[in-house]
Amino acid sequence: MNGAQFMKEIANQKMIDNIEYLEQETKQKINREIDHFISEVVNEVTKNESNVKQLTNIFNNNYEITDKVKVLNGRLPEKVFVCRNSLLSDLYTIKHIRTIYHIFIALFVGQCIHNAVEDYLSSGQILIGTDKIFNGLAKFDVAATLWITMFLLTLANYVFFVCWSNIRINIFPNTLKLKMWDCVWIGSLICYYISFFYYFTNAVFNNKFPPPTAIIVLIESVRLTMKSYAFIRSNVPRVLNYKSHSEKENPCPSFSKFLYFLFAPTLIYKDNYPRTRTIRWKAVFFYAIEFTSIILFISFFMNRYFLSVFQDYGKGPIPWKEVALHTLGNLPAGGAFMLCGFYILLHVWLNGFAEILTFGDRMFYKDWWNSTSYGPYYRKWNVVVHDWLYTYIYKDMYENVLPKNRFVPKLFVFFVSALVHEYILSVAFGFFFPILFLEFFVIGVTLVFLTFGGTFHGNIFLWFTIPFGACLAINMYCIEYFVRQNCPIENATATDFFIPRLLTCKQL
Known part of the structure; x- marks a missing residue:
């Protein structure tokens, strides 16, 4: 075989290899596209079925969402x-x-007109x-800097977690070195x-933010x-159960x-969430308009x-009779x-962010307004926070700390929730005035045991006590705040x- 024939055979073989490679790549690409298409179709069908079922239950007055499964x-x-949705x-x-929603829009427009006329007649300006709002959001640039700092620190958590994980999986199991590293x-x-x-609490105190700005910073830190x-708690078991000799994929x-x-x-935390197309x-623009309007309202x-x-x-002396009348009169x-x-x-x-991030599960709350006692109300009012408390506190305590004991984990959940709410308000306002803690932990826990047998009386009681509690808390925090402003020491x-x-x- 001469050199020309040899080179020709090499070229032919190379061409065959390239064709086989292209064929394999094309098949894989087609398979990926088919899988992606099927996944989208399944998600769309699932979403449509869920929405149809949800609407059917609404019309049948049998609304209940299943968002947890037993494994x-x-x-x-x-x-x-x-x-x-x-x-x-x-x-x-x-x-x-939809008509009720339009009524609220009409009331908002009427309030805007009233305020505009009042501003113009009293000061010659329309504010x-x-x-x-601008006074409440003073020093927002400083708050934004603090947010960037806490966000970068949170990102550092991922780096340190990966570092711990990668070192741990290379240490021999059941050794003193492994226990010390953990x-x-x-x-x-x-x-x-x-x-x-400690750092961000001090930062709020030192910068003397107005309460709204301080609340934003503190809520973001929490x-x-x-x-x-949630990220660490969800992924630590993967690292602990990882077997380097039999698993190739990194647990992080x-x-x-x-x-x-x-x-x-x-x-x-989940690795993957259902997404919209x-x-x-x-x-998103409509949510932005709603957000701005409600802030004004x-x-x-x-x-x-x-x-x-x-x-x-x-x-001067506080007219407590007026405070009592004001609390009752301001229930609306x-x-x-x-x-x-x-x-x-x-x-x-949350819907605005879900739309921007194509986050598919928009069940951020349930029909709390139909609750006939405080137990269902607490579970349905804020599903996002309730899920975290249930998954990472109640569930962990029930399964790992106090097996088969439901009361203590439930009590601890109420305590943590009340403590965090009180922490945010105390630091934001600059004083400890535990009205919210008492409402959440003492009164809130007590009301859980008060049921009305699922009758409408419980719903009426709920709709009286919730506005009353909100009005009482706002009144007392406002009074203490202005007393401290007008009576400094x-x-x-x-x-x-x-x-x-x-x-x-x-x-006084």
Whole structure:
């Protein structure tokens, strides 16, 4: 065989290899496209079936959502994600419910006109509450810097977790070195969480943010902490059960999955979530309009029904009879504040982010307004936070700490929830005034045991006590806040943070 023939055979063989490679790549690409198409079709069918079933149950007054499934005997059900709309999004497809929504829009427009006329007649300017919003969001640039800092620290959690994981899987099992490495990691994680809260709590105190800005910073610090804990708690078992000699895939999820989770409108970590096919930018724009409008509405009635009423408290004796009458008379305002808070956070904000991130499961709340006792209300009001408390506190305590004991884990969940809510308000306002803690932990736990047999009396009781509790809390925090503003003391000590100024101000 001469050289020319040899080179020709090599070229032919190379061509055959290239053709086989292209054939294999084409087959794999076609298979991937088919799998992706089938997955999209299945998700779409599942979503449509879920929506049809959901709407059918609504019309039949038999509305109940199953969002947890039992996986093992002796284990509590686990959270599952499926493509579905928020309940209000489905209800808005009903003409009668849509009309009620239009009534609220008309009331909002009327309030805007009233405020505009009042502003113009009193000051010659039309502010419609924007001055209160800008005052409440003062130093927002500093708050944004703090958010970037806490976000970068949260990203560092992923780096340290991967470092711990990669080193651990290369250490021989059941050795002292492995136990020491785990202890170092656990100790470092605890120190991180303590330092995280200490730093950002001090940052809020030192920068003297107005309460709304401070609340935003503190809520974000709590949210990112819950996110990082959920990620670590969900992936530690993978690392502990990883067998290097039989498993090739690294137990650590990719950074992109962690990053998506940080912004996804859920506090439960999963490697993959059901996704929608496209982003409806028109819906995102509509959510932005709703968000801005509700902020204006909150500014309106907070100023009219609370701030303007209590702003002079602390300059003289407090008329407690007026406070009592104001609390009872402002039940509609307390209910409006509660409804606005629910709608802007759990419907508008979360649905907006879900739309941008194509997050398929929009069940951020259930039909809490139909509850006839406080037990179902607590489970349905805020599904996002409830899922985190259930999965990472209640479920872990029930299965691993106190097996078969439901009362203590439930009590601890209430305690943690009340403590975090009180922490946010205490740091934001600059004083400890545990009204919310008492409402959540003492009164809230007590009301769980008060049932009305599923009758309408329980629903009426719920709709009276929720606005009353909201109005009472707002009144008391406003009174203490303005008393501290109007009755300052010199050389304040740490104990002044915990002692209500209502009891110590000499002007009262």
